[in-house]
Amino acid sequence: LPNYKIVLSYDGTGYHGFQFQRNALTIQAILERSLEKLYGKKIKVRAAGRTDAGVHAKGQVANFFAPASISEERLPLALNSLLPKDIVVLGAGAVADDFDARKSSVAKIYTYTIDNGPFADVFIRNYAWHIPRPLDLEAMKRAASFLLGKHDFKAFQGAGSSVEDTVRVLYALDIERLGSKTIVITCRGNGFLYKMVRNITGTLVEVGLLRRLPQEIPEILERKDRRKAGITAPARGLCLEAVLY
Amino acid sequence: LPNYKIVLSYDGTGYHGFQFQRNALTIQAILERSLEKLYGKKIKVRAAGRTDAGVHAKGQVANFFAPASISEERLPLALNSLLPKDIVVLGAGAVADDFDARKSSVAKIYTYTIDNGPFADVFIRNYAWHIPRPLDLEAMKRAASFLLGKHDFKAFQGAGSSVEDTVRVLYALDIERLGSKTIVITCRGNGFLYKMVRNITGTLVEVGLLRRLPQEIPEILERKDRRKAGITAPARGLCLEAVLY
Numbered sequence: 001l002p003n004y005k006i007v008l009s010y011d012g013t014g015y016h017g018f019q020f021q022r023n024a025l026t027i028q029a030i031l032e033r034s035l036e037k038l039y040g041k042k043i044k045v046r047a048a049g050r051t052d053a054g055v056h057a058k059g060q061v062a063n064f065f066a067p068a069s070i071s072e073e074r075l076p077l078a079l080n081s082l083l084p085k086d087i088v089v090l091g092a093g094a095v096a097d098d099f100d101a102r103k104s105s106v107a108k109i110y111t112y113t114i115d116n117g118p119f120a121d122v123f124i125r126n127y128a129w130h131i132p133r134p135l136d137l138e139a140m141k142r143a144a145s146f147l148l149g150k151h152d153f154k155a156f157q158g159a160g161s162s163v164e165d166t167v168r169v170l171y172a173l174d175i176e177r178l179g180s181k182t183i184v185i186t187c188r189g190n191g192f193l194y195k196m197v198r199n200i201t202g203t204l205v206e207v208g209l210l211r212r213l214p215q216e217i218p219e220i221l222e223r224k225d226r227r228k229a230g231i232t233a234p235a236r237g238l239c240l241e242a243v244l245y
Numbered sequence: 246l247p248n249y250k251i252v253l254s255y256d257g258t259g260y261h262g263f264q265f266q267r268n269a270l271t272i273q274a275i276l277e278r279s280l281e282k283l284y285g286k287k288i289k290v291r292a293a294g295r296t297d298a299g300v301h302a303k304g305q306v307a308n309f310f311a312p313a314s315i316s317e318e319r320l321p322l323a324l325n326s327l328l329p330k331d332i333v334v335l336g337a338g339a340v341a342d343d344f345d346a347r348k349s350s351v352a353k354i355y356t357y358t359i360d361n362g363p364f365a366d367v368f369i370r371n372y373a374w375h376i377p378r379p380l381d382l383e384a385m386k387r388a389a390s391f392l393l394g395k396h397d398f399k400a401f402q403g404a405g406s407s408v409e410d411t412v413r414v415l416y417a418l419d420i421e422r423l424g425s426k427t428i429v430i431t432c433r434g435n436g437f438l439y440k441m442v443r444n445i446t447g448t449l450v451e452v453g454l455l456r457r458l459p460q461e462i463p464e465i466l467e468r469k470d471r472r473k474a475g476i477t478a479p480a481r482g483l484c485l486e487a488v489l490y
Contacts, residue, residue: 011367056368080364088364119325119333122256123301123372 001065004075005095008047008060011086013126013236017053018060027051027087031062034082039067048101048243049108052195054235056127059090059109059242063101069094099245107171107244110187112201113237117181128182129201129237135183135208137175143207144173144185146217147200154224156203158195158232166193166224175204186241195232203230246310249320250340253292253305256331258371258481262298263305272296272332276307279327284312293346293488294353297440299480301372304335304354304487308346314339344490352416352489354433357446358482362426373427374446374482380428380453382420388452389418389430391462392445399469401448403440403477411438411469420449431486440477448475 008031016024020032028045035043047062070078075092083089098104115121115128116135147170154166172188185204187197203220206212212230220228253276261269265277273290280288292307315323320337328334343349360366360373361380392415399411417433430449432442448465451457457475465473 009364009367011370058368076364085365085370086367088367090364119254119321119335120330122254122331122333123303125256125330127368 001067002069002094003063003097003099004066005061005063005093005099005101006075006079006089007091008062009058009088009090010056010060011126012051012054012056014086015053017051017055018047018057019050027060030084030087034079035064037082038070038078041067043067046101048105049192049240051238051240052235054126055238055240056236057240060240061101061105061243061245063095063099101243104245105243107188107190108192109241109244110192110197111239111241112185112187112197112233113239114183114185114201114205115181116177116183121181124182126236127239129205129234131205131209133209135205136210137177137183137208139210139214140175140204140208142214143204143212143217144175146214146221147173151221152224153193153196153221155220155226155229156196156199157193157226158199159226161194163193168193168196173200197238198233198235199226199229199231201233201237205233206230246312247314247339248308248342248344249311250306250308250338250344250346251320251324251334252336253307254303254333254335255301255305256371257296257299257301259331260298262296262300263292263302264295272305275329275332279324280309282327283315283323286312288312291346293350294437294485296483296485297480299371300483300485301481302485305485306346306350306488306490308340308344346488349490350488352433352435353437354431354486354489355437355442356484356486357430357432357442357478358484359428359430359446359450360426361422361428366426369427371481372484374450374479376450376454378454380450381455382422382428382453384455384459385420385449385453387459388449388457388462389420391459391466392418396466397469398438398441398466400465400471400474401441401444402438402471403444404471406439408438413438413441418445442483443478443480444471444474444476446478446482450478451475 018027020028045062045064076089079089113128115130120130169190174186263272265273290307290309321334324334358373360375365375395414414435419431
């Protein structure tokens with residue numbers, strides 16, 4: 001059976017995350033239902049990142065073994081005609097049999113968007129965290145510099161995860177203003193713990209609001225205690241931008 | 246009673262337009278319900294532009310006579326706490342008694358957004374018209390140049406309008422690419438006929454798709470026949486950006 005890699009974008013607002021759940025609408029369930037309609041049999045997909053409820057994607061990657069060969073040009077068109085308007089396949093390609101969307105990935109890029117205007121922008125209300133108070137970006141950047149590189153990120157791991165090895169490498173953690181009122185935090189790393197980007201964002205925002213000092217970050221990392229880090233930023237601001245192989 | 250001017254932004258996706266309709270959810274109904282909660286009595290609002298179902302606004306302007314004085318800083322906050330998340334008041338101010346949001350306006354700016362990527366961008370699916378085929382922007386700009394200025398725009402007036410004087414002035418009609426796949430048409434004029442911007446956009450798109458020539462525009466204007474002009478672009482791409490006084 002040919003192994004296909006697909007690149008997906010979705011608005012996660014109406015979904016309980018990527019991964020299949022009994023009695024809940026998930027991206028995986030919708031995608032597998034469309035694949036079943038297309039190929040006439042049940043197909044399992046594997047995704048690079050299990051995005052949580054309300055989290056979005058511009059470049060999620062998944063793979064599946066197809067019972068029939070469809071051209072790289074036709075596959076996205078065929079799937080998009082079966083998918084709802086909030087999920088779109090941007091590309092497809094046959095890959096080697098041992099390609100696994102999750103295990104083969106070497107890095108992922110996530111963005112977190114903050115709407116820093118005085119009033120919430122209605123057009124990004126599902127895609128950004130609205131924080132009307134001013135944020136000290138320089139302080140946030142100093143705090144971010146302590147998170148760059150290889151660290152045990154256990155303090156930034158969400159409760160309910162049973163991952164043993166909590167050491168990850170952050171290659172980039174950029175914070176920039178786009179226009180007059182949008183702030184985008186871009187995280188590039190070799191892997192991310194459960195809720196890690198949202199917990200890092202929440203902590204950086206507390207620094208930006210001057211409720212914490214940038215120099216507290218090294219101690220938070222060292223203590224490996226979730227309670228020492230900041231709040232979890234809401235899911236809606238998070239977007240899986242790209243998966244690198 | 247003090248006369249208040251408010252500036253509003255809304256995502257029109259879930260509404261049957263601005264203007265009150267019996268048995269349909271409209272921006273006006275929601276806004277007047279919030280004003281009634283705030284002041285404890287029924288209040289009528291007048292808006293500059295009666296946006297249609299599915300049309301958005303970043304700078305709609307309305308005015309109303311308030312039974313009590315509330316500061317310019319507090320009024321938006323108080324109203325926003327009562328409004329749903331897809332309608333936001335961006336500013337408020339006391340104005341002269343004779344200020345009328347519609348009649349006092351001297352110009353309005355509308356934008357029409359086209360998603361010209363090969364696959365529809367899920368994040369702007371309610372805010373843009375997805376046209377996957379290439380558009381000849383230079384031809385569209387030549388067509389637009391014939392529409393600039395003072396003309397009888399009867400051929401671009403939607404059916405069902407009973408306006409007598411169909412002469413309007415278009416001060417600007419700019420077409421530009423934003424990034425690799427978004428095209429924004431900006432219309433600034435002293436007034437707009439029913440569905441005028443959407444009918445102009447549909448005609449320009451037909452030119453961009455090479456189904457019409459730019460030089461057909463003068464004849465369309467001259468004939469004053471709606472059937473000679475192009476299709477009506479879908480409501481979701483249209484946004485009232487600003488009202489000028």
